[in-house]
Amino acid sequence: MRILTAQATRNIEAKAVKQGTGYRQLMENAGTAAAELIWEAYPKAGGPVVVLCGKGNNGGDGFVAARRLCQKGAKVSVVLAGGPPKTEDAAHMRALLTDLPVSVTEDLEEGAALLSRAGLIVDAMFGIGFHGELRAPYDRLVLAVNEAKAPVVSLDVPSGLDSDSGFVPKVCIHADLTVSFSALKPVHAVYPAKEACGRILVAPVGIGEDIVEQEESQISGISEKSVRRCFSPRRQNTNKGDFGKLLCVVGSAGMTGAAFLSVSAALRCGVGLVYLAAPKDVCTILAGRLTEPVLCPLPQTEGGTLSAGGAPVLRSRLRAASACLIGCGLGCNEDTQKIVEDLLLHSTAPIVLDADGINCAAKHIDIWKRAGAPLVLTPHPGEMARLTGKSIGEIQSRRLESAREFAVEHDVVLVLKGAGTVIGLPDGRCLVNATGNPGMAKGGSGDLLAGMIASFLAQGMAPEKAAMCGVYLHGKAGDRAAKDLSEQAMLPSDLLSRLPALFLEIETQG
Numbered sequence: 001m002r003i004l005t006a007q008a009t010r011n012i013e014a015k016a017v018k019q020g021t022g023y024r025q026l027m028e029n030a031g032t033a034a035a036e037l038i039w040e041a042y043p044k045a046g047g048p049v050v051v052l053c054g055k056g057n058n059g060g061d062g063f064v065a066a067r068r069l070c071q072k073g074a075k076v077s078v079v080l081a082g083g084p085p086k087t088e089d090a091a092h093m094r095a096l097l098t099d100l101p102v103s104v105t106e107d108l109e110e111g112a113a114l115l116s117r118a119g120l121i122v123d124a125m126f127g128i129g130f131h132g133e134l135r136a137p138y139d140r141l142v143l144a145v146n147e148a149k150a151p152v153v154s155l156d157v158p159s160g161l162d163s164d165s166g167f168v169p170k171v172c173i174h175a176d177l178t179v180s181f182s183a184l185k186p187v188h189a190v191y192p193a194k195e196a197c198g199r200i201l202v203a204p205v206g207i208g209e210d211i212v213e214q215e216e217s218q219i220s221g222i223s224e225k226s227v228r229r230c231f232s233p234r235r236q237n238t239n240k241g242d243f244g245k246l247l248c249v250v251g252s253a254g255m256t257g258a259a260f261l262s263v264s265a266a267l268r269c270g271v272g273l274v275y276l277a278a279p280k281d282v283c284t285i286l287a288g289r290l291t292e293p294v295l296c297p298l299p300q301t302e303g304g305t306l307s308a309g310g311a312p313v314l315r316s317r318l319r320a321a322s323a324c325l326i327g328c329g330l331g332c333n334e335d336t337q338k339i340v341e342d343l344l345l346h347s348t349a350p351i352v353l354d355a356d357g358i359n360c361a362a363k364h365i366d367i368w369k370r371a372g373a374p375l376v377l378t379p380h381p382g383e384m385a386r387l388t389g390k391s392i393g394e395i396q397s398r399r400l401e402s403a404r405e406f407a408v409e410h411d412v413v414l415v416l417k418g419a420g421t422v423i424g425l426p427d428g429r430c431l432v433n434a435t436g437n438p439g440m441a442k443g444g445s446g447d448l449l450a451g452m453i454a455s456f457l458a459q460g461m462a463p464e465k466a467a468m469c470g471v472y473l474h475g476k477a478g479d480r481a482a483k484d485l486s487e488q489a490m491l492p493s494d495l496l497s498r499l500p501a502l503f504l505e506i507e508t509q510g
C-alpha cells in the first residue's frame with residue numbers, strides 16, 4: 001500500500017481536479033466511503049453517533065459522513081469543534097444537514113455531554129491540514145473523546161497528529177479505527193502514531209489508481225513490486241566473481257553466533273564469495289558449521305576480540321571486496337575501534353555498519369566525513385541513541401525525523417530498526433517498512449538483516465535499494481517463520497530457511 005505525505009496527497013487531489021473531478025465530489029466520496037466502513041465496523045452503533053467537525057475540509061468529510069449515517073437510520077449529533085466551516089465545500093456539506101434530523105451544536109459544554117453518552121464517536125476535526133499542537137478549546141474535546149466509552153473512528157488522521165510524522169503529542173485523539181483517504185499517510189505507518197490510529201482502513205475517494213500509484217512522495221512505503229524490480233535473472237555465462245565479494249568483519253569470543261547468522265544470511269542472498277575475517281578462535285569454532293565462506297583467521301586480543309595488529313591484512317582483503325560488513329558481534333574495545341576506523345578510512349567499497357561497528361564509530365563521530373565509501377548504518381534504537389547523543393525515548397518518539405536527520409547530515413543510508421523500520425536516505429526521503437512481526441524481536445535478527453543488506457550491496461545494488469530489499473525481505477521471511485512456527489517459538493535462524501522460497505517467488509514470478 002502506498003504511503004503519501006500531505007503534500008503528495010494535495011498533489012494527487014489537484015491532478016484529479018484537473019482531470020475533471022470536482023473537489024466537492026471528492027469530499028462527497030470521502031464522507032460516503034467513510035460512513036460505509038463505519039457502519040460495517042460498528043453496525044447500528046451502540047447509541048447516538050456524535051460527529052465532531054472541524055472548520056476545514058476534514059470537517060467537510062464529517063458533515064457528509066453525518067448525513068450518510070443519518071440516512072442509514074443512526075441518531076446523529078454534530079458538534080462544530082472550531083466554529084462554523086471556513087471552506088466553501090465544507091460549508092456546502094454543512095448546509096445539506098439542515099433538512100435532516102441531525103442536531104448541530106457549537107456549544108462545547110453540550111458537545112462534551114453528548115460525547116459521554118455517545119454510542120459511537122466520529123472524529124472529523126483535523127486531517128492533513130493540521131500542524132503544531134492542539135490548544136483550547138480543542139483540548140477539552142479531545143479529553144472528552146478519549147474518556148468516553150464509545151468507540152472512536154477518525155477520518156483520515158486522528159486529530160492532533162501530524163499526518164507526516166510518527167510522533168504522538170500529549171493532546172490527540174486515540175482512535176479505535178482510522179479511515180484514511182486515497183492511500184496511507186506516514187502517521188498510519190510509523191510507530192508510535194500508528195498505534196494511536198487503531199485499526200486502519202483506506203477508502204478510495206475517486207482519484208484514479210494510476211494517479212495514486214505514480215505520485216512521488218518524500219516518505220513512501222516499500223512495496224513488493226519495488227523490491228522485485230531490484231532483481232534481475234542471473235546471467236548464464238557467469239562465475240562467482242560476477243556476483244560480488246563480501247568481506248565480513250564480524251564475531252568475537254562469545255559472539256560466534258552473530259558471525260554465523262550474518263554470514264549465512266549473506267550467502268543465502270546470493271553473493272558470489274564471502275570472506276569471514278574474524279579472531280582466529282572464532283574461525284576455528286565456525287569452521288565446521290560454515291562451509292562456503294573463505295575463512296581469514298586474524299590475530300586476537302586476550303579477550304578474544306580482533307587485535308589492532310590485524311589491520312594491514314584486513315586492508316589487503318578490502319582491496320578485493322565489492323562490499324564490506326562490519327560489526328555483528330565484533331566488540332568495542334580500543335583495538336576494535338582502531339580496526340573499524342581503519343576500515344572506514346580505507347574502504348572504497350560500500351560498507352554496512354551494524355551493532356558494535358556503529359558503537360565503535362560513534363566514539364569518533366567525525367569519522368563519517370572522512371570515510372570514502374557509501375555507508376549503510378543499521379542501528380536499533382539503543383545504538384541510534386548512542387550515535388546521536390539523544391535518549392532512546394527521543395529516538396523512538398520521532399523515528400522518521402531521527403532517521404532522516406542523521407542520513408541527511410552525514411550523507412549515509414540510515415536503517416532505524418524496530419517495528420515499522422524506517423530508512424533515512426541522504427536526499428531527505430524516507431522509506432517505511434510494513435513486513436515483520438514481534439516474533440523477530442530476539443537477539444540475532446539484526447545480524448541477519450545486516451548480512452542480507454551487505455550481500456545485495458556486494459552484488460552491485462545501490463545502497464538505497466540494498467537497504468530497501470534487505471529490510472522488506474527480512475520482515476517477509478520473519479512473517480513466513482511466524483506463520484509456520486508461531487511468533488513465540490520462531491528463532492532468527494529460522495528466517496534463513498525461509499529465504500529460498502522468497503527468492504524462488506522473485507525468480508519465477510518476476
Ligand SMILES: NC(=O)C1=CN([C@@H]2O[C@H](COP(=O)(O)OP(=O)(O)OC[C@H]3O[C@@H](n4cnc5c(N)ncnc54)[C@H](O)[C@@H]3O)[C@@H](O)[C@H]2O)[C@H](O)CC1
Pocket residue numbers: 009013023026027030054055056057058059060061086087125126127128129130131132133134135155156157181182205207
Ligand atoms: N485526500 C483527498 O483527496 C481529500 C481530502 N479531503 C479532506 O480534507 C482534509 C484536509 O483539509 P484541509 O482543509 O486542508 O485541512 P484540515 O481540515 O485538516 O484542517 C485545516 C484547518 O485547521 C487549522 N489548523 C491547523 N493546525 C491547527 C492547530 N494546531 N490548531 C488549530 N487549528 C489548526 C487550519 O488553519 C485550517 O483552518 C483531508 O485530511 C481530508 O479529510 C477532502 O474532503 C476530499 C479529498
Ligand SMILES: [K+]
Pocket residue numbers: 058123124125126127154155156157158159
Ligand atoms: K480527523
